[in-house]
Amino acid sequence: METHKKLFRRRRDESHEEExxxxxxxxxxxxxxxxxxxxxxxxxxxxxxxxxxxxxxRTLSRQQYLKRREExxxxxxxxxxxxxxxxxxxxxxxxxxxxxxxxxDRVYQLSKKKKSDDGSSEEYRIPExxxxxxxxxxxxxxxxxxxxxxxxxxxxxxxEESQIExxxxxxxxxxxxxxxxxxxxxxxxxxxxFIKASVMDGDEFDDKKSHDETTTAAAAKxxxxxxxxxxxxxxxxxxYQYRDAFLQAVKDHQVLIIVGExxxxxxxxxxxxxxxxxxxxxxxxxxxxxxxxxxxxxxxxVAKEMGVRLGHEVGYAIxxxxxxxxxxxxxxxxxxxxxxxxxxxxxxxxYTVLVLDEAHERSLPTDMxxxxxxxxxxxxxxxxxxxxxxxxxxxxxxxxxxxxPVFKIPGxxxxxxxxxxxxxxxxxxxxxxxxxxxxxxxxPPGDILMFLTGQEEIETAEQILKQRTRGxxxxxxxxxxxxxxxxxxxxxxxxxFEPTPQGARKVVLATNIAETSVxxxxxxxxxxxxxxxxKSYNPKTRMDSLQVAPISKxxxxxxxxxxxxxxxxxxxxxxxASNYQDLxxxxxxxxxxxxxxxxxxxxxxxxxxxLINFEFMDQPPPEALLQALELLYALSALNKNGLxxxxxxxxxxxxxxxxxxxxxxASDKYKCSEEIxxxxxxxxxxxxxxxxxxxxxxxxxNAKISFHVGDVGDHIALLxxxxxxxxxxxxxxxxxxxxIQVRSMKTARDIRDQLEGLLEKAGIELxxxxxxxxxxxxxxxxxxxxxxARLDKYGSYRTLKHPHTVHLHxxxxxxxxxxxxxxxxxxxxxxxxxxxxxxxVKPAWLVEIAPHYYQMKxxxxxxxxxxxxxxxxxxxxxxxF
DNA sequence: GAGCACTGC
Numbered sequence: 001m002e003t004h005k006k007l008f009r010r011r012r013d014e015s016h017e018e019e020x021x022x023x024x025x026x027x028x029x030x031x032x033x034x035x036x037x038x039x040x041x042x043x044x045x046x047x048x049x050x051x052x053x054x055x056x057x058r059t060l061s062r063q064q065y066l067k068r069r070e071e072x073x074x075x076x077x078x079x080x081x082x083x084x085x086x087x088x089x090x091x092x093x094x095x096x097x098x099x100x101x102x103x104x105d106r107v108y109q110l111s112k113k114k115k116s117d118d119g120s121s122e123e124y125r126i127p128e129x130x131x132x133x134x135x136x137x138x139x140x141x142x143x144x145x146x147x148x149x150x151x152x153x154x155x156x157x158x159x160e161e162s163q164i165e166x167x168x169x170x171x172x173x174x175x176x177x178x179x180x181x182x183x184x185x186x187x188x189x190x191x192x193x194f195i196k197a198s199v200m201d202g203d204e205f206d207d208k209k210s211h212d213e214t215t216t217a218a219a220a221k222x223x224x225x226x227x228x229x230x231x232x233x234x235x236x237x238x239x240y241q242y243r244d245a246f247l248q249a250v251k252d253h254q255v256l257i258i259v260g261e262x263x264x265x266x267x268x269x270x271x272x273x274x275x276x277x278x279x280x281x282x283x284x285x286x287x288x289x290x291x292x293x294x295x296x297x298x299x300x301x302v303a304k305e306m307g308v309r310l311g312h313e314v315g316y317a318i319x320x321x322x323x324x325x326x327x328x329x330x331x332x333x334x335x336x337x338x339x340x341x342x343x344x345x346x347x348x349x350x351y352t353v354l355v356l357d358e359a360h361e362r363s364l365p366t367d368m369x370x371x372x373x374x375x376x377x378x379x380x381x382x383x384x385x386x387x388x389x390x391x392x393x394x395x396x397x398x399x400x401x402x403x404x405p406v407f408k409i410p411g412x413x414x415x416x417x418x419x420x421x422x423x424x425x426x427x428x429x430x431x432x433x434x435x436x437x438x439x440x441x442x443x444p445p446g447d448i449l450m451f452l453t454g455q456e457e458i459e460t461a462e463q464i465l466k467q468r469t470r471g472x473x474x475x476x477x478x479x480x481x482x483x484x485x486x487x488x489x490x491x492x493x494x495x496x497f498e499p500t501p502q503g504a505r506k507v508v509l510a511t512n513i514a515e516t517s518v519x520x521x522x523x524x525x526x527x528x529x530x531x532x533x534x535k536s537y538n539p540k541t542r543m544d545s546l547q548v549a550p551i552s553k554x555x556x557x558x559x560x561x562x563x564x565x566x567x568x569x570x571x572x573x574x575x576x577a578s579n580y581q582d583l584x585x586x587x588x589x590x591x592x593x594x595x596x597x598x599x600x601x602x603x604x605x606x607x608x609x610x611l612i613n614f615e616f617m618d619q620p621p622p623e624a625l626l627q628a629l630e631l632l633y634a635l636s637a638l639n640k641n642g643l644x645x646x647x648x649x650x651x652x653x654x655x656x657x658x659x660x661x662x663x664x665x666a667s668d669k670y671k672c673s674e675e676i677x678x679x680x681x682x683x684x685x686x687x688x689x690x691x692x693x694x695x696x697x698x699x700x701x702n703a704k705i706s707f708h709v710g711d712v713g714d715h716i717a718l719l720x721x722x723x724x725x726x727x728x729x730x731x732x733x734x735x736x737x738x739x740i741q742v743r744s745m746k747t748a749r750d751i752r753d754q755l756e757g758l759l760e761k762a763g764i765e766l767x768x769x770x771x772x773x774x775x776x777x778x779x780x781x782x783x784x785x786x787x788x789a790r791l792d793k794y795g796s797y798r799t800l801k802h803p804h805t806v807h808l809h810x811x812x813x814x815x816x817x818x819x820x821x822x823x824x825x826x827x828x829x830x831x832x833x834x835x836x837x838x839x840x841v842k843p844a845w846l847v848e849i850a851p852h853y854y855q856m857k858x859x860x861x862x863x864x865x866x867x868x869x870x871x872x873x874x875x876x877x878x879x880x881f
Numbered sequence: 882g883a884g885c886a887c888t889g890c
Contacts, residue, residue: 291888455886517887
């Protein structure tokens with residue numbers, strides 16, 4: 001019931017937001033018309049948008065568009081004029097060229113003058129539709145932006161007009177044929193020579209065969225009543241001709257490994273086949289996905305194919321949203337959610353079949369599920385388990401599941417030509433850019449996907465590409481540059497789905513987001529420098545690091561495959577064939593490169609005590625396990641026998657990391673649970689609360705400083721941010737004015753709501769103590785006392801328990817204050833070893849709060865650096881502390 | 882005075 005209520009609230013929120021675009025347009029137009037400074041208008045005060053006639057909206061939308069276009073064109077003109085000035089100074093130009101140049105310059109000067117006369121506002125605005133509920137199908141997610149590009153509604157019609165205008169005026173290269181070597185010799189200084197190494201075969205799949213094949217009686221019966229077209233489509237999927245063999249294999253074996261390549265239809269079809277074969281008569285089929293978007297979209301697709309309403313027979317469940325009912329027999333869900341259900345009901349009695357999809361991704365929850373499901377299968381012979389993976393690395397899965405048989409389904413994919421460089425490239429960014437330009441001038445039409453490691457690299461590449469292509473003017477076809485990375489506002493992300501205009505070419509500069517999470521149509525060329533940013537955890541220093549490293553062969557192949565989705569493709573690897581051979585086969589599974597304290601807590605709560613001998617598919621590092629045990633013992637989540645304590649049981653109830661859950665549990669004592677769950681929610685969102693664009697850094701920082709008044713520390717500052725947002729009715733406008741990310745704030749609100757609901761279950765009263773800052777700080781310390789650092793004489797810090805030199809992150813509100821004693825939320829190795837999210841503490845609190853961890857001598861005498869160290873046992877396991 | 886690949890409960 002509760003979830004239904006929640007759903008209802010969300011739906012209401014969403015419909016609320018649909019109006020936002022219109023309201024925003026009105027607000028902006030108003031601002032354009034009034035010269036005086038704008039009075040911020042909260043969302044709730046705006047007039048009902050339905051009152052606006054469509055005609056008027058269209059006009060407003062048009063005005064809006066024109067203004068943006070004016071700015072953009074002006075900027076382009078400015079760059080063009082400056083470039084030409086730089087490039088052609090002293091060069092003998094023809095008379096026409098001179099005239100054109102003078103004309104451009106004059107237009108620019110005039111428009112600049114006009115603009116300064118207008119007196120434009122300095123206020124920074126994040127683009128509308130910035131937020132992302134994070135819980136929508138890719139298409140829905142970008143729907144708003146896409147609609148605009150497809151002219152779907154009246155309001156959006158203006159886009160068509162703008163498209164026409166754009167084609168007519170701005171792209172002189174329209175319909176220009178791709179320049180070949182002959183009519184346009186290459187001018188790049190450092191051409192890169194590639195050698196064609198291999199062709200990744202497309203899968204031999206004969207479509208005709210399946211059409212000719214007669215449907216089996218059972219399938220015909222089950223599907224007779226359903227929509228013909230969808231059913232025909234189902235039959236064309238590669239998996240269809242293996243339907244009977246597959247069902248027989250499931251019947252014969254309890255555990256089955258399924259290797260189905262992209263495009264085989266396994267994710268949508270397998271649960272349906274099982275349903276048709278009667279596996280849902282006595283229970284549900286649960287199918288896990290590593291991503292929320294996938295769970296939702298696949299469920300929606302299957303519901304459509306089965307002709308039922310989503311949420312009835314076919315449903316999905318993800319965090320914050322349960323779209324299932326008592327009738328649901330096919331349940332798509334995220335892997336993390338099934339793990340949660342495992343905790344609540346260890347025999348998963350309501351399921352007759354479990355499908356763990358995308359197993360090759362080896363996400364942390366999936367890895368934990370492998371071990372748990374393997375165990376469960378032994379005690380529940382009636383349960384069928386299907387492990388579905390895209391790689392041929394099925395041997396390993398089979399070995400793990402006691403030699404379970406492997407069922408292979410071919411996919412449908414086009415051939416991809418793989419090219420390697422002849423020699424290694426020293427500067428892969430430059431090489432990637434040169435390659436993109438080579439493709440652009442020499443290869444037939446088709447879009448390019450370039451893999452880079454992060455935001456900064458993408459921004460640099462964008463800049464360089466713009467400069468270099470501008471140099472060619474209209475001599476080459478237009479190259480449209482589209483960046484995409486997770487931190488980019490949703491509206492800007494949607495740009496990559498915009499169809500490429502005739503005669504132009506699109507180059508998408510992407511992080512790993514394009515490897516699995518986002519699929520772009522029309523990509524024909526992939527440029528793969530062979531690197532990505534990888535996160536790893538060092539249990540010895542208790543520090544996370546995020547660094548650039550070579551990718552794996554699996555990643556390289558996944559990247560290459562991205563060019564062969566809609567037609568034959570080409571992949572350009574900026575490393576040699578022998579470099580490729582040296583790459584690791586697969587990515588290191590997350591369980592081997594992460595802090596395991598949460599994993600250990602969850603497993604302990606399931607009664608799994610012997611973690612050293614617990615059957616993981618890949619064993620995590622023993623030091624990481626020991627360190628996790630040590631931490632949980634220090635937090636009093638485990639007793640000296642390594643068993644879960646009362647505190648530990650309470651902690652498991654919260655979907656948070658153990659130190660955060662401990663902090664929440666402790667809030668009962670300090671009577672400040674209201675404040676603490678807010679802080680916990682804000683901390684779980686990550687470091688994406690404040691938005692700091694380079695050009696408005698001063699404004700953004702001033703806004704940030706206002707939350708830090710009194711040097712209260714970063715935790716309290718986060719609390720203030722949330723509460724101010726709440727006081728302003730969760731207004732989006734307020735976020736813009738304070739350089740706060742709306743998207744992150746909404747996530748924080750969802751998490752906070754969830755935590756509030758869970759407090760009751762844990763028997764913690766909801767109490768507020770907003771004025772007792774010390775109580776809040778003590779409560780934070782109750783969870784984070786292992787993370788204490790003391791100022792040293794050089795202005796850096798020394799961690800107290802396991803001494804390392806660390807630094808205050810410059811983004812912290814205390815960066816200029818340098819308190820003597822601090823508690824920090826996390827330690828991250830980037831350029832330096834930084835403490836992020838820091839608050840001042842009093843050393844006396846440490847002995848008061850954690851007498852088992854600190855003694856007077858630790859905190860009294862700064863000169864005494866020797867820490868007490870010992871070795872002990874937790875249960876059977878040896879632990880250092 | 883620095884910067885955050887991607888997921889998930």
